[in-house]
Every structure is written in structure tokens, then in C-alpha cells.
Amino acid sequence: MDGEVVVVTNPFVNVRITSSLSTFENRRRFNRGITIAELKGLLEMNVGVPASCMDLEIFSTTNRFLQKIDNDEALLGSYPLDDECRIHVIDRSGGQTSELFDNSKVEKFELSDEAYEKRTESVRSFLKKQNLGRFNEEETAKKKAELTSREEQQKTAAEAISVGSRCKVEVPGQPTKLGTVMYVGTTEFKSGSWVGVKYDEPLGKHNGTVQGKQYFECQDKYGAFVKPLSVTVGDFPEEDYGLDEI
DSSP states (O other), X not given: OTTOOOOOOOSEEEEEEEETTEEXXXXXXXXXXXXXXXXXXXXXXXXXXXXXXXXXXXXXXXXXXXXXXXXXXXXXXXXXXXXXXXXXXXXXXXXXXXXXXXXXXXXXOOOOHHHHHHOSSSHHHHHHHHTOGGGOHHHHHHHHHHHHHHHHHHHHHHHTOOTTOEEEEOOTTSOOEEEEEEEEEEOSSSSSEEEEXXXXXXXXXXXXXXXXXXXXXXXXXXXXXXXXXXXXXXXXXXXXXXXXXX
């Protein structure tokens, strides 16, 4: 008819869902023709709150409270719910978020090493069959020999470095640094030979103390430990940055 206004409403609405049990927000699409009781049944699977212990509230797209949803027999479409509005689910069952996500109460599956060894479809079994990783004896022996040889080189290099010597430190991926050798030898924080250096600039990591043990003294952020092969001893005077110039 001429002059007649026809209002067309989308039969579905896309809303955001939150709950008092969680900080998570998700999105769901619902038919406006379902009852609130049916909506609660769908939300129970979504947020984990029993439908019988559920209170619902509607918030606008800007999270402004609009009203409660309190009639289970009413249709969802009878409420002022537009796309991107939020339905907040309040749990009245007494459930706690900490209980819902506390996995300490979940019985854990444990398998002994002996039982795992007998499995034929495990990762370990696959690696053994393919001679990969630590089960490749030839490759493992080769890597061990390379590591031993490298450590011998580090030890030899350390023997040629004296405490008090000026040095240049070149570590791959880092800028070259100048400093003074303060310590040469083994450490408690890691195996092998190490050189303790006091840099000329605050480019280090500590003050000569690592994990509570003092190996040498220097200002904080001026000290560092590096491998001997990264250290070159020589005539490397401290750079003059012209700080005394007028």
C-alpha cells in the first residue's frame, strides 16, 4: 500500500558473550525467535554456567547497561538486542573462576620411562628407527669430539691471557668492546674456561659478581664473562672521548 512503512528485522543477531566465571569474551549468532530458556541452554554449553543458575544482562555496543533478561518464556527478539550488543552471564551456582581453571585437581596421566621405552609408536621409537638425534651414534660422537676440541682451544687461549692485560672483545653479533682482563679460569655458573672483563664503557651485564659469587670488582654494568677465543690481548689504550675538552 502507498505510504505504508515496512520494518524489516534481521531474524538473527550477532552478540558478544561474557560471564562472571571468566574474563574471556566471545561472539555468537542467535535466532531472535528462540525463547530465553532456549538461549540459556545454548549459553550453558558456551560459558559453563548451569542454565538453572543463570542471570542474564544486556549491555549496549558501548558496554552501557540496558536491562536484565528475566522472562524465560519471552522471545529473544522482544529485548532491545542489536548486533555487537553484549549479553553478560552471571553465575548463581557459587562456582569460582579459580575452581573452573584449576588443573591441579585434574588427574594426570603418568608413564614410567620403562613403559615408554616399550612403546613402538612413540617419538623415541621413531628417532631410534631413523637414527636421528641422540640415537645417531656417529653424529653424536662427532659432535662430542667437536665440543671437546673446541673446549681445548678455549683452554689453550685462556692460558695465554693474563689478568691486568688490556684486551679487545669480539663476540659474533655484538659490537667490539675494549676493556681490561680481571679474571681468567673456570667458574661455578658454567663449565669450561672463561675470561672476566671490565669494559671501558657500561656495556657489560654485572659488577663482577655472578649468582652470588664475586670473581672480580668493577662498576655495575661494566663487567662481563666471555669465552677466551673472543678475547684478543694487546695494546688497546682507553679511548679519549674528549670529556675534558673545553
